[in-house]
Amino acid sequence: MTHPTWRRATTAVVAGRPEPGPDAPVAVPVVATATYGAGGSRGYGRYANPTWEALEDAVGRLDGGRAVAFASGMAATTAALAALLAPLPADLPVVAPRHAYHTTLRLLERLDRPLRLVDVADTGAVGAALGGAGLLWLESPTNPMLEVADVPRVLATARTLGVRSVVDATLATPLLLRPLEHGADLVVHAATKYLAGHSDVLLGVAVGADDEVADALRAERADHGAVPGPFEAWLALRGLRTLPVRLERAQRSASELARRLEQHPVVTRVRYPGLATDPGHAVAARTMDGFGALVSIEVAGGAAVADATSGLTRLWLHATSLGGVESLLERRRRWAAERPTVPESLLRLSVGLEDVEDLWEDLDGALRTAARLESSPGAATPP
Numbered sequence: 001m002t003h004p005t006w007r008r009a010t011t012a013v014v015a016g017r018p019e020p021g022p023d024a025p026v027a028v029p030v031v032a033t034a035t036y037g038a039g040g041s042r043g044y045g046r047y048a049n050p051t052w053e054a055l056e057d058a059v060g061r062l063d064g065g066r067a068v069a070f071a072s073g074m075a076a077t078t079a080a081l082a083a084l085l086a087p088l089p090a091d092l093p094v095v096a097p098r099h100a101y102h103t104t105l106r107l108l109e110r111l112d113r114p115l116r117l118v119d120v121a122d123t124g125a126v127g128a129a130l131g132g133a134g135l136l137w138l139e140s141p142t143n144p145m146l147e148v149a150d151v152p153r154v155l156a157t158a159r160t161l162g163v164r165s166v167v168d169a170t171l172a173t174p175l176l177l178r179p180l181e182h183g184a185d186l187v188v189h190a191a192t193k194y195l196a197g198h199s200d201v202l203l204g205v206a207v208g209a210d211d212e213v214a215d216a217l218r219a220e221r222a223d224h225g226a227v228p229g230p231f232e233a234w235l236a237l238r239g240l241r242t243l244p245v246r247l248e249r250a251q252r253s254a255s256e257l258a259r260r261l262e263q264h265p266v267v268t269r270v271r272y273p274g275l276a277t278d279p280g281h282a283v284a285a286r287t288m289d290g291f292g293a294l295v296s297i298e299v300a301g302g303a304a305v306a307d308a309t310s311g312l313t314r315l316w317l318h319a320t321s322l323g324g325v326e327s328l329l330e331r332r333r334r335w336a337a338e339r340p341t342v343p344e345s346l347l348r349l350s351v352g353l354e355d356v357e358d359l360w361e362d363l364d365g366a367l368r369t370a371a372r373l374e375s376s377p378g379a380a381t382p383p
């Protein structure tokens with residue numbers, strides 16, 4: 001149920017909804033079935049499911065393409081790579097952000113193809129790397145460094161050079177960035193994060209620019225079998241209904257916290273594209289419809305103070321992941337797989353929907369206490 005003039009916030013609420021009518025369900029049903037009666041188009045539970053289709057309809061409309069749902073963001077990433085790389089000669093290089101999501105980088109390194117890693121914020125360097133390449137894997141903003149690519153310009157260059165392109169737009173969501181409008185062949189979302197938004201489900205969506213790409217994605221899903229469960233697809237669609245209001249609120253709080261953190265005595269650097277001082281600000285302001293709800297900070301006193309901070313917050317949960325209703329923080333380099341160019345003291349803050357003053361008081365207190373404890377270990381007592 002949709003109308004061509006309805007805007008995105010409306011689409012998020014109504015897309016995929018059953019046709020209205022007497023006794024028609026208002027909410028999308030969870031269709032739990034492994035197979036279907038013969039003679040129809042769905043055939044078997046690994047090929048199709050009505051609950052996936054409702055979610056795919058919604059994400060596809062938001063992004064302006066054909067969406068295919070997967071069991072996780074990495075399953076969508078794997079299928080996207082397979083779908084676009086299959087027809088390309090094995091020696092054609094892949095261009096990717098040096099700070100792409102670390103599991104994506106690990107996957108790219110295992111491809112057995114030349115890999116050109118670039119700073120996505122350096123449009124000239126990305127353009128230069130695209131010469132003679134086969135595929136551009138873009139992520140913007142990057143996680144957790146929050147570097148911003150000039151997506152329209154970089155995709156235009158890729159098209160001119162005949163290089164196929166994918167954008168992992170997990171951090172931006174289709175509300176802030178729609179790469180298909182700028183010529184990307186495919187968009188990937190870890191729906192686990194903002195789209196589902198409640199930290200209760202793992203799910204991925206890959207959105208093809210046309211039927212050919214979407215058919216290739218569906219073939220990957222059917223053959224490799226990384227299908228979402230119908231209940232997981234239902235949870236993701238339920239979360240998607242409130243994405244516009246959640247993002248609006250989280251973004252407003254993130255922007256306020258970033259502004260205050262810039263003045264904080266324990267914070268040496270704030271990365272948030274919404275700050276006028278951020279290197280990505282001008283490009284983000286020109287190419288995105290908002291700055292998102294992730295903020296990365298570096299703290300004085302290094303990893304020890306960052307670790308102590310994560311241990312001292314009460315409202316912010318010390319956990320990985322992002323995009324949920326609850327605010328999370330973590331020191332990214334606690335993971336051995338995180339790239340060595342991510343600063344040791346970098347804390348990634350995923351701003352959720354709690355009252356911004358409670359978030360501020362909790363974080364400010366934890367940072368100050370952590371700095372005090374680390375500068376005179378044993379001298380102070382924790383609160």
Ligand SMILES: *Cc1c(COP(=O)(O)O)cnc(C)c1O
Pocket residue numbers: 072073074075101104139143168170171190191192193202203204
């Ligand atoms: C989390 C994440 C992924 C992977 O998603 P999963 O659902 O955990 O498999 C991919 N890209 C980005 C940018 C992410 O943040």
